[in-house]
Amino acid sequence: MNLRTNALKNSLTGLLFLFSTLLFAQQEHTVSGTVVDKDAGIPLEYATITFKDPSGELSDQGGVTDFDGNFSIEVKEGTYNILVEYISFKPKTFKNRTINRDIDLGKIVLGISADNLDEVVVTAETTQVDVRLDKKIYNIGKDLTTQGATVSDALSNVPSVTVDIEGGISLRGNENVRILINGKPSAMAGFGDTNVFQQLPADAIERVEVITSPSARYDAEGSAGILNIILKKEKTLGFNGSVSANLGYPTNSQISTNLNLRTDDYNIFTTIGRYYRNSPGNAYFNNTYVNDTGDFDRIIEDREYDRLYTGFNTNVGMEYFLNDRSSITGSVFMRFGDDKDVTTNNTDRFNNDVLDSKTYREQIEKESDESYQGSLNYVNKFNDEGHKLTADFQYSYDNEERPTQIEENQFSPVNSLLARERIFEVETQNEYLIQADYVLPMGEAQFEAGFRSNFEEEKTDYKLSIFEDNQYTLDTLSNVFTYNENVNAVYSQYGNKLGDFSFLLGLRLEHTQLKGDIDPYYSEAVLEDFLQIDFDTNFDKNYLGLFPTVNLIYELKEDENITLGYNRRINRPRGWYINPFPSRSSRTNVFQGNPDLDPAFSNQFDLGYLRKWEKLTLTGSVYYQHETGSFERVQLDPEEDEGSGLTKDGIPIVRMLPINLATEDRFGGEIGTIYNPADWLRLNASFNFFRSIKEGEYDGVDYGNENTSWFGRFSGKVTLPGKIDWQTNAFYRGPTQNAQTETEGIFSMNLALSKELIPNNLTASFNISDVFNSRKRRSLTITDDVITDSEFQWRVRQYTVSLIYRFNQPNKQNRRNESGNSDFEGDDGF
Structure with a gap:
């Protein structure tokens, strides 16, 4: 009788343990925090947070930050590598973090990515230039004087660039400059006739790349260098x-x-x-x-x-x-x-x-x-x-x-x-x-x-x-x-x-x-x-x-x-x-x-x-x-x-x-x-x-x-x-x-x-x-x-x-x- 009772107790204990284990495995906890820009200190909206199970048993989980850079994500209990990413920024990884309770990761600071060998990026809320190995990149969209203006007006505000009285464009005082749209010659650039820039709106421009030492990838045309105009193309879902x-x-x-x-x-x-x-x-x-x-x-x-x-x-x-x-x-x-x-x-x-x-x-x-x-x-x-x-x-x-x-x-x-x-x-x-x-x-x-x-x-x-x-x-x-x-x-x-x-x-x-x-x-x-x-x-x-x-x-x-x-x-x-x-x-x-x-x-x-x-x-x-x-x-x-x-x-x-x-x-x-x-x-x-x-x-x-x-x-x-x-x-x-x-x-x-x-x-x-x-x-x-x-x-x-x-x-x-x-x-x- 005692043997049967002990066996029944052991069985019930095992079932309860198995049930509690399964129940515990499905339990979720809240992981929260804030993602900010390292240099400017501003919140990063739409940064992604991904939870990856190193064993591969659980599928990836995650979410994105809100307007103020905050996130609050429900995650199944387990051990994860947590990846925090934002476009053009260096990602940050928290390895082998055990999630068995609600966790506040606090302020997560991301800096500009340095993965590209040529990239040395200058950042701040008003900074308009990225300096790279062969070029400088200017963000036209932040210049108030180009609102309601033409592409010629926008280019006249770019350092190293001058636009003469007739709309002719020079780089460092040299008018022999090659103009590209999105890296290629284009009808939008008027086949070299810069007068067309006096007709196109400046707010179509995302940025201008001033390339004074072009790499071999670029056409050899233009003894002064290259102006590469990048048009806007939104990446937000x-x-x-x-x-x-x-x-x-x-x-x-x-x-x-x-x-x-x-x-x-x-x-x-x-x-x-x-x-x-x-x-x-x-x-x-x-x-x-x-x-x-x-x-x-x-x-x-x-x-x-x-x-x-x-x-x-x-x-x-x-x-x-x-x-x-x-x-x-x-x-x-x-x-x-x-x-x-x-x-x-x-x-x-x-x-x-x-x-x-x-x-x-x-x-x-x-x-x-x-x-x-x-x-x-x-x-x-x-x-x-x-x-x-x-x-x-x-x-x-x-x-x-x-x-x-x-x-x-x-x-x-x-x-x-x-x-x-x-x-x-x-x-x-x-x-x-x-x-x-x-x-x-x-x-x-x-x-x-x-x-x-x-x-x-x-x-x-x-x-x-x-x-x-x-x-x-x-x-x-x-x-x-x-x-x-x-x-x-x-x-x-x-x-x-x-x-x-x-x-x-x-x-x-x-x-x-x-x-x-x-x-x-x-x-x-x-x-x-x-x-x-x-x-x-x-x-x-x-x-x-x-x-x-x-x-x-x-x-x-x-x-x-x-x-x-x-x-x-x-x-x-x-x-x-x-x-x-x-x-x-x-x-x-x-x-x-x-x-x-x-x-x-x-x-x-x-x-x-x-x-x-x-x-x-x-x-x-x-x-x-x-x-x-x-x-x-x-x-x-x-x-x-x-x-x-x-x-x-x-x-x-x-x-x-x-x-x-x-x-x-x-x-x-x-x-x-x-x-x-x-x-x-x-x-x-x-x-x-x-x-x-x-x-x-x-x-x-x-x-x-x-x-x-x-x-x-x-x-x-x-x-x-x-x-x-x-x-x-x-x-x-x-x-x-x-x-x-x-x-x-x-x-x-x-x-x-x-x-x-x-x-x-x-x-x-x-x-x-x-x-x-x-x-x-x-x-x-x-x-x-x-x-x-x-x-x-x-x-x-x-x-x-x-x-x-x-x-x-x-x-x-x-x-x-x-x-x-x-x-x-x-x-x-x-």
Whole structure:
């Protein structure tokens, strides 16, 4: 009996123990804590916390942080490795943590990831720059003065970058800069015509990468370096986006939206914009003719510009996640423009300082523009260590029709018709791009290889009709000019980290074909006789070159390093530099392309320094560049220029022509600071000094020259009472000169006020562009026969009011951190 009783007791005890064990195994406990940014101390929203069972018996569990960086997760009892992650930050792991009760992990601090050998990231709430081995990355979205502005306005606020009066973009004072969109040439960049940036909204930009020492992965084009514009693409799950609208004076109205729908399987994104913008400007030319070259010894021309830009643009795309490691992305970009440019010239003509006659010229140019671009991108990430393969295909098409009417009349002392012309110009561009890149990490090292083929054709159909004998007659200049630029390249590069020393070595092989063909409406002999330039208008040139790159970095300590870069680059002439047909904006001052231009080649060295303190960041660099065959625009003397001649009323025609000079040596230095002394005050400034020495001659004339100049930029942001942000941006470019022209310094200032009407949702801003209306180019050009004193203002002072509404987006502080990692090309592992 006792034996049976004991056996029953033992059985019941065992069952109770087994039941309690099973019940205990299913018990859950709460794990809580807060995740914050190490440097800024701000909470990190949407950080992920994952509980991994080392034995593999339990499936992964986890959750994400809320708006304030807090998390509270129910976890089954057991032993776990706890992984805390946030995009672009170094993850933190708590190994073999036993969860058998409620646990508060407290404050978990994450710092920016240093896994990439090249990455030294500068952080703080207002810091706008990430410094890497071969580039600096600027977050455009944090600049108040770009709200309601254009891409050109945004670029003009980026250190090392200047945007001239006509929208031309330079890097460190050198205009031979390559512009990419998401790492690739794009119709969105206007095929190199930077005027398109004055039509696209700045709020479509996530960041701008200033690449002064490009690795071998990048196209070798652009002796100054590369500007890579990265467009916004939200990474937050769900439907989110923003809508912005602005109204300005002179007329500047625009509405645009960025929308994003992301699920576990796909990500749909779009940017849509509609704009209506008036851009008035003016110019002044005073030509004094030193020698007896015509019927007048002095001509003063006052020019007014009235430009109206209207259009629509959209970028729609979808990324489909094939699995956890691979995806395919397709996108379509479209832009439609209907513009009108009215230019009027009032001209006074003198003989012996006595007014002889007055003329009035009006040019009405319309432009109908349509651009399309389709692209496909495939990414396969073989593991989490960066082993991946990417492949891209892109096709771009652009068509512009420009009908123009020109009429010039003399109205004093008598009325008479001087010129009446009609121009119908159709410009079509097609571009194909095929590219593949392979990245193989090898511990601390990394190997990369790839190829790129880019085929571009630009076709210009130009018809000029001149009114004579009461009828329009097709002029000798009428022609069809076709220009092809085909580039094929392969590259490989290898990087490694040895203690505090890191290096990246690369080699790129490129073959360039430049091909031009002119089909004149008259005979080619008549055309070449009219142009009066000694070159072959039909050409097929081929260039094969090796382009090595070397990038080195030495970490003096955690927040201090020195970088050294070397690269060889090529600068290919663009279509408007090649097309030999003169512009018609003036009968007396014309620009004419040169089909005989060859590419320029350069070698550049760059030595950089970075030092970071708690509230201050200092960056600096010195650089040297030697270029052969550099481009120079020269003004030809009418007395010696057989192609200039006189207008029918006896005025010498002054031509400007691009040529290849023998050499250019350019050296300089730049320094930048970011200082955040308090939460309510943020300051940054940069200074760039450069000097160039050019040697060479054309047609027996020496055009060698020396130029020393500089530019500085300052930005201050203050938080006023009522949480109103006030930002001031000031810019000054020092005087410049070349062989013939001296240009005065230019100063401009922008102001902006911003207020969040609904925190993290609705923001209102007001900004003034060019507060003192001082952004004018004043130049003096001296040749043996002509002295030209000129002033040019592309756009007058602008006032703009903007509203931006955001929905279902992370707060503005955390959006900064999300931009640090992107699927777009340009985020190399090194």
